[in-house]
Amino acid sequence: MASGNNNKINNVKSDVFLVNFDEEELMHLQDLLKEMKEEYGLERDVNAVIVNESNWFLTVDGAETNEATSTTTTVKPPYPESCRCVLLNGDNAKRLMPELKEAMIDMGFQPSIFGTFTEKNNDKSIANCARQVISAHERYWKLRGTEDDLIDGSDDDSTDDLISTSWPDGEDGISIFNPGSVSIAMSLALDRADVGSSTSVGGIRSDASKIVVLDNVVCDPLRRDLLKEMCGNQETNGFDAWIDSEPPEGLWSRDTYDTLDTGSPSTSGSSLESAEAKNTSSWGLTEDQLAKVARSSAVKTLRARIQRLYPEYEVLPMSADSLEPEGIPGSWGGLRIKTAVGNAAVNGEDFSWHLDMDPSSVDPTSPWAERFGLYVNRERNKPLFVSALVYLNPNVWPASYDAETMFLDPGTGTGVFVRPQPGRLVLMDQDVVHRVSAPSKAAGVPRYSLVLKLVFHPKVTIPTSTNTDAAGNDKDDFNDLDGITRKEWGEPVLFGSAAGFDLDADDCSSSDEDDYEDEFGDDCDPYEEDCEGNENFYKSV
Known part of the structure; x- marks a missing residue:
């Protein structure tokens, strides 16, 4: 079957195109599609392919488009990087909806926007089709407001x-x-x-x-x-x-x-x-x-x-x-x-x-x-x-x-x-x-x-x-001046749990460790983990 690393996607007819998915997810989805083929009595296998820089300027049939040389093309993907999208091609794949969407959620896949290819988009790139589906989803659900x-x-x-x-x-x-x-x-x-x-x-x-x-x-x-x-x-x-x-x-x-x-x-x-x-x-x-x-x-x-x-x-x-x-x-x-x-x-x-x-x-x-x-x-x-x-x-x-x-x-x-x-x-x-x-x-x-x-x-x-240091370590911290705090308003006051915990602190005294053992059991730091089934000392997510 076609792989996300292949520049061409028409070696085998692809039915499911995955935008912003990874190879491990592709393997799990392939297993799911095999099970669904038998359950729904489909005539042939349902094949999936990952959309990435090697194939996003190809059409659904694997033909080259001129979008890659367009003056409007940037080095970034021509669709929102943070959005996951599943595009279905042909009746074989479309027959699985909406059960495929529900099954993927049940398996633990992160949510995705689902869409289908249409004949009028046969000459458009896969990325162009994904962008249209994402934009239509945003408009329909008013995710970025309305004219009012x-x-x-x-x-x-x-x-x-x-x-x-x-x-x-x-x-x-x-x-x-x-x-x-x-x-x-x-x-x-x-x-x-x-x-x-x-x-x-x-x-x-x-x-x-x-x-x-x-x-x-x-x-x-x-x-x-x-x-x-x-x-x-x-x-x-x-x-x-x-x-x-x-x-x-x-x-x-x-x-x-x-x-x-x-x-x-x-x-x-x-x-x-x-x-x-x-x-x-x-x-x-x-x-x-x-x-x-x-x-x-x-x-x-x-x-x-x-x-x-x-x-x-x-x-x-x-x-x-x-x-x-x-x-x-x-x-x-x-x-x-x-x-x-x-x-x-x-x-x-x-x-x-x-x-x-x-x-x-x-x-x-x-x-x-x-x-x-x-x-x-x-x-x-x-x-x-x-x-x-x-x-x-x-x-x-x-x-x-x-x-x-x-x-x-x-x-x-x-x-x-x-x-x-x-x-x-x-x-x-x-x-x-x-x-x-x-x-x-x-x-x-x-x-x-x-x-x-x-x-x-x-x-x-x-x-x-930009949020890593020279050694590649994450330097992200909760008191970065972003969101609703403003740099010109000064550092926000750290209160409660925000003030009482230092990510870099490693010099806990023995008396503190003894307190943890008395309340939560041996070798348990409530700042770091759940202890004997108790909720995390700070908010759990």
């Missing part, structure tokens, strides 16, 4: 990317956003772990979640109009955020749920079936009002300002449906995942610790996993899941009012909190464990906030070779 997500430029604001960050104020004219005036209230790393990585030497990288708290990103006119989009005002429905003890009914309802399981990904739009979970329901925007808010100019301007802070990323709303198993809305958590959440926490409510999203835990059949794979958030060259939370109450929030946002470092059982202030913006990696605390009785009013679930798509691919 685009941020238009305006004449009153000149920026490099024509993104408007200005916001009008009826009395004071135009509020111009200046990234240099942003005040950094907190930049923090916590929840450290060694995690699997496809781009780090040895397949392991040191990882920690990030939180950034910013003031002077959301000006008061923008804060006021974001709250108006969510609640109305005195003119529209008589709402007054200064004195009303509850949000306006009709726009808000008590159907927002936290999850009680911090070991699995969740969103504020997902619910559990237990009665205990249902008792955690709190005020949230109705579906219609939430959709209106998410499309509003005020939200677009907020996202435009976040975009200005992170020019190396394309900041887009999270593609919620693509995260569901097989892309079926509601098939993961019972309710459709939301890309924005409005919260109005009131006194007496009980909120649960939860995650917003973890790309390593999505179902392998999800369209997102098929395109980007399963990876721990903050993986180099992969989209970064970020939640943006903005506090919207008009009044300065005294400490006695409570209602802080709490962040947990699970490994050490410690945490930090952020107090609400008008227009304060909190950016956090979506896999940070957190919860709301209820306002005190003294507050007398709800604590209003808006959360945008965002994905930061890297604009430029960073070569993995």
Whole structure:
């Protein structure tokens, strides 16, 4: 049969073309195809070939194309390097779908996009066909946003990317956003772990979640109009955020749920079936009002300002449906995942610790996993899941009012909190464990906030070779100034497990070793491994 190392692929008719697979995977797939041939009574063997630099400019029939000499060709593969794709050729292979896809997942293959060759592409290269399939997958599942997500430029604001960050104020004219005036209230790393990585030497990288708290990103006119989009005002429905003890009914309802399981990904739009979970329901925007808010100019301007802070990323709303198993809305958590959440926490409510999203835990059949794979958030060259939370109450929030946002470092059982202030913006990696605390009785009013679930798509691919030293050793570390931390904001503070563990430390005292033996058994370092079935001392992935 044809081999991935052969320049020609028409020695034997190839039925399955594997983009970004390796030779070991090819061998396992060949065994699977033999079993499926017998099971489905196919007339002949199903042959597979790996697509690499030796054959990606060939057609499916092995003919040369002129793409290799095209002026648009680069030294990089003419398809996304991080995307795995399976292309099926002919009826013999197509008869195996969708069972082939399911069988590969069951065998432990990483998720892949599946596509088929068509007659109109017979003269196109294999790589060209793969690129078309990948692009069609991205468009269909809106993995990079829609036209409604685009941020238009305006004449009153000149920026490099024509993104408007200005916001009008009826009395004071135009509020111009200046990234240099942003005040950094907190930049923090916590929840450290060694995690699997496809781009780090040895397949392991040191990882920690990030939180950034910013003031002077959301000006008061923008804060006021974001709250108006969510609640109305005195003119529209008589709402007054200064004195009303509850949000306006009709726009808000008590159907927002936290999850009680911090070991699995969740969103504020997902619910559990237990009665205990249902008792955690709190005020949230109705579906219609939430959709209106998410499309509003005020939200677009907020996202435009976040975009200005992170020019190396394309900041887009999270593609919620693509995260569901097989892309079926509601098939993961019972309710459709939301890309924005409005919260109005009131006194007496009980909120649960939860995650917003973890790309390593999505179902392998999800369209997102098929395109980007399963990876721990903050993986180099992969989209970064970020939640943006903005506090919207008009009044300065005294400490006695409570209602802080709490962040947990699970490994050490410690945490930090952020107090609400008008227009304060909190950016956090979506896999940070957190919860709301209820306002005190003294507050007398709800604590209003808006959360945008965002994905930061890297604009430029960073070569993995830049993250090794002269000896070829991986120098990757969790406190690299990437993601939501910024070099100009200074080093993030290392908190909890991020501060208490040094990868290079090798001078543990004998007393420390004795402590490990007493608690976990002989020769067991809880910083490094699970001990007698216990969960890793730090977060496990």
